[in-house]
Amino acid sequence: MNPGESIQDAINASCPRDTIYVHAGTYDENVDVDKQITLIGDGADVLTVRGVDVGDHVFEVTADYVDISGFTVTGATGYGEAGIYLYNADHCNISDNTVSKNYWYGIHLSSSSNNTLTSNTVSNNDYGIGMYSSSNIVYHNTLITNTNYNAYDTGTNQWDSRSVGNYYSDYTGTDSNRDGIGDVQYDIPGSTSIDRYPLTGIRGFPLK
Numbered sequence: 001m002n003p004g005e006s007i008q009d010a011i012n013a014s015c016p017r018d019t020i021y022v023h024a025g026t027y028d029e030n031v032d033v034d035k036q037i038t039l040i041g042d043g044a045d046v047l048t049v050r051g052v053d054v055g056d057h058v059f060e061v062t063a064d065y066v067d068i069s070g071f072t073v074t075g076a077t078g079y080g081e082a083g084i085y086l087y088n089a090d091h092c093n094i095s096d097n098t099v100s101k102n103y104w105y106g107i108h109l110s111s112s113s114n115n116t117l118t119s120n121t122v123s124n125n126d127y128g129i130g131m132y133s134s135s136n137i138v139y140h141n142t143l144i145t146n147t148n149y150n151a152y153d154t155g156t157n158q159w160d161s162r163s164v165g166n167y168y169s170d171y172t173g174t175d176s177n178r179d180g181i182g183d184v185q186y187d188i189p190g191s192t193s194i195d196r197y198p199l200t201g202i203r204g205f206p207l208k
Contacts, residue, residue, distance in 0.1 A: 007031050007039070007049065022047060022071070030056045035063050041070030044098035044121070051075035057085040058102070064090045072098040082108035083125065090114045100124045106146065109134045117141060122150075131157045131190075140199075144169040153193040159186075165195035175200040 001010050003025030010020050011033060019038040024046035030053045033039070041047040049071050051058040055078045059068060066089060073083040082105035084094060092115045099106040099122045106122035106129060109115065113135040121142045122128040128146035129138060131153040139161040143150035150168045151159070159165055164181065173182040186198040 003027065011035070011037060011039075026050060028052050031059050033059065033061045033063060033066050033068075036065040037063070038067040039069070039071075040067075041097075043070050044072045044096065048072040048074065051077070051081075051083075054078040055081070057082045057108075059084045061086045061089045061092060065092065067093040067095075069093070069096045072100070074099070074101045076102040076104070078103060080104050082106065082130075084108070086110070086112040086115060088112060092116075093118075095119050097121075098123075102126075105130045108132075109136060112136065122146065127152050131155045137161070139165055141166045143167065149189050151188050151195075153188045153190045155191070155193075157188075157193055159188055159193055159195035160197045163197060165197040165199055167199040167201050168195075171198050171200070173198065173200075 002023050007027055008029055008031050014037055016036040022041045024042040026048045028050050030051050049058055058073050058076050076083050083099040083102040084107045086109045089112045094117045097120045102125045105127045106125035108130045110132045115136040117138045118140045123144040126147045128143040128150040134155040135157055137158045150170055168186055171186050173184040175182055180200055182198040182200050186195040
């Protein structure tokens with residue numbers, strides 16, 4: 001699909017397990033994903049979805065097995081809204097997106113488990129990635145200058161892949177052997193979750 005067409009209309013017309021390819025451009029809309037679907041964008045550097053309803057999330061996912069990749073997501077300016085929001089959604093993959101300049105959350109998961117968030121850049125939101133009553137795996141994301149917290153977790157989420165974690169702009173630990181992984185863990189605010197392998201970006205990993 002191309003600019004001028006509606007991502008929401010394409011989802012509404014699709015069947016479960018369909019794949020929708022979204023080409024470069026700017027799409028001004030809020031998107032509700034209520035069925036198993038794969039959304040693949042041309043890339044976050046050339047494709048933007050910008051919310052137009054300030055009282056709504058830009059992407060709201062309420063179905064299992066949804067994949068979203070290759071988008072810049074912005075414009076959720078209402079209180080409590082998110083760039084990408086998952087509610088009661090399991091086994092989803094959110095990857096290779098840039099999520100920025102949303103008033104409250106960049107990416108927000110609530111009562112959602114067994115999802116994977118990887119290789120997303122989340123910046124300049126109030127909260128970067130927020131997890132509530134959820135259990136997911138989060139790694140190789142870049143979390144930069146989010147106003148309140150880069151990451152926040154009240155659930156039982158895993159913030160690394162058991163070998164690499166995420167990059168946090170407020171990480172203050174050292175990297176004595178300069179392998180790109182911090183010497184001390186990063187404590188995730190909200191509960192007891194930790195990132196055991198926070199990335200320092202020394203070797204351009206994960207920062208580009």
